[in-house]
Amino acid sequence: MLISHVIQDSSVEYEGQHALVVFTRGCNARCKYCHNKALLDGEGDTLGTFEDALARYITPLDTAVVFCGGEPTINLDLLECLRTARNAGLRTKVFTNGLIPDILIKAASEGILDACSIDFKDTLHVAELIDVDIWDSEYITRVLYLANKLKERGVDVEFRTTEYDKQVGNRVEFFIKDRFGDTIPHIRQRMQEIV
Ligand code: SF4
Numbered sequence: 001m002l003i004s005h006v007i008q009d010s011s012v013e014y015e016g017q018h019a020l021v022v023f024t025r026g027c028n029a030r031c032k033y034c035h036n037k038a039l040l041d042g043e044g045d046t047l048g049t050f051e052d053a054l055a056r057y058i059t060p061l062d063t064a065v066v067f068c069g070g071e072p073t074i075n076l077d078l079l080e081c082l083r084t085a086r087n088a089g090l091r092t093k094v095f096t097n098g099l100i101p102d103i104l105i106k107a108a109s110e111g112i113l114d115a116c117s118i119d120f121k122d123t124l125h126v127a128e129l130i131d132v133d134i135w136d137s138e139y140i141t142r143v144l145y146l147a148n149k150l151k152e153r154g155v156d157v158e159f160r161t162t163e164y165d166k167q168v169g170n171r172v173e174f175f176i177k178d179r180f181g182d183t184i185p186h187i188r189q190r191m192q193e194i195v
Pocket of ligand 1: 031033034036069070071097
């Protein structure tokens with residue numbers, strides 16, 4: 001897996017941990033508000049492989065690795081990278097749009113995934129999904145399936161939503177509360193904060 005850039009010693013992306021955040025390249029969605037458009041086609045500058053980045057940028061303070069993107073799950077070697085991080089004694093977290101649940105469920109079953117942030121898209125308003133033949137209702141099914149399976153396997157799950165407008169945020173929040181009560185935290189991010 002090639003890494004485009006990293007953030008060192010972050011205490012923001014993984015609550016309670018000090019993390020090396022690695023940004024993977026390529027994504028299977030095209031959200032209007034994407035904060036990392038340069039990464040979406042999987043090209044551009046790279047720092048090298050995940051192993052290179054880990055060896056070069058991890059610091060003694062770090063207790064975790066966080067995979068962001070782009071969409072980390074489109075990389076077939078994500079599992080191998082999670083194993084490498086675990087073997088280095090680090091906790092792991094993945095940010096995902098939830099479109100490819102199986103690789104994360106596999107990681108959770110193997111005990112190499114500690115936390116997952118699922119960016120719950122309002123597909124109707126803000127995301128034009130590509131590369132994946134999927135209907136909106138199927139997307140929601142996949143996201144709920146992912147969240148349930150990860151929780152069953154002891155992974156810390158959180159939802160995030162980027163609000164296209166307040167009504168959208170309210171609707172997604174209502175939906176998540178209806179399905180999960182307060183068992184999964186939901187973070188709302190205002191669109192104008194990241195464009
Ligand atoms: S899923 Fe994330 S990385 Fe992909 S287009 Fe949407 S915001 Fe950007």
